[in-house]
């Protein structure tokens with residue numbers, strides 16, 4: 453799960469390090485995870501009314517417009533033995549998809565059954581995950597009165613078997629208040645998080661906010677699916693992953709390029725209107741994060757700041773001159789030549805005219821290349 457350039461804590465580690473036993477959640481702020489969905493455990497022993505409470509919460513949250521997922525581990529078999537789908541599953545397919553009149557069911561092998569593994573099945577557009585469980589998990593919990601909190605468990609409420617309706621009404625309000633106010637941004641961040649290897653870090657969050665800010669400034673719906681938006685990222689670190697996912701621009705579409713200036717900044721061109729801007733990160737943000745969101749974990753403070761501060765405090769937007777040259781357009785290459793030295797094919801005017809013919813930049817070498825490629829000469 454590593455491989456990013458940041459090295460911040462993983463979601464699971466973040467959750468594990470919390471030690472309070474009872475918390476009063478802050479409205480609009482996810483508990484236990486920097487980026488959604490908000491996971492809430494409904495925990496208690498058998499026959500404590502877990503499922504009854506979950507039924508009420510799923511229905512109630514759905515009525516308030518939230519998309520809810522329900523997770524549970526069971527020791528029972530899913531199919532009755534002898535049913536045709538059970539016999540078929542016993543023959544060992546890697547995956548089974550069954551569409552019945554009331555639902556579509558995708559069946560995988562049982563896996564290890566860890567919470568992280570179950571959560572991987574939850575798509576990006578889910579706002580709240582209700583996790584019915586006997587065992588404590590590193591997420592905030594609504595606890596049965598018949599269960600004892602364990603060390604480090606984040607308990608946000610409780611219920612008793614004879615007070616399920618009242619408890620459901622109360623917890624519905626609490627859970628709804630925990631969902632980030634900007635749900636569109638939160639969903640965007642979840643997609644960026646998945647692309648970034650599930651690794652939430654300040655650079656990724658800042659890159660996502662930067663790209664969202666550019667989209668709003670250019671009044672463009674993101675992600676762009678029409679090859680209308682072009683981006684030059686000035687970083688090749690974590691932020692670049694987020695810029696790519698949020699904008700929908702990518703190198704393979706020729707809509708994203710890198711100019712590695714080592715800056716968390718990017719230029720954006722709306723090819724339809726010709727408007728181009730540069731969005732750059734203000735300096736001193738780490739100090740602002742430390743002062744405004746103090747805490748022992750500097751990554752968590754930065755993440756909170758980069759999620760919550762208004763875009764004007766995070767970024768500077770300035771107009772830039774940028775138009776696409778003949779050789780920068782998406783679509784098939786307008787020009788292909790063979791290098792006179794190595795014989796390899798060179799696309800898009802990247803060859804260098806030289807005395808001995810057209811050369812690729814590697815064969816032309818730095819001195820000969822100084823006169824510029826065909827694309828550069830024709831700008």
Ligand SMILES: [Zn+2]
Nearest residue numbers: 456458653690
């Ligand atoms: Zn990162």
Ligand SMILES: [Zn+2]
Nearest residue numbers: 791794812815
């Ligand atoms: Zn060559």
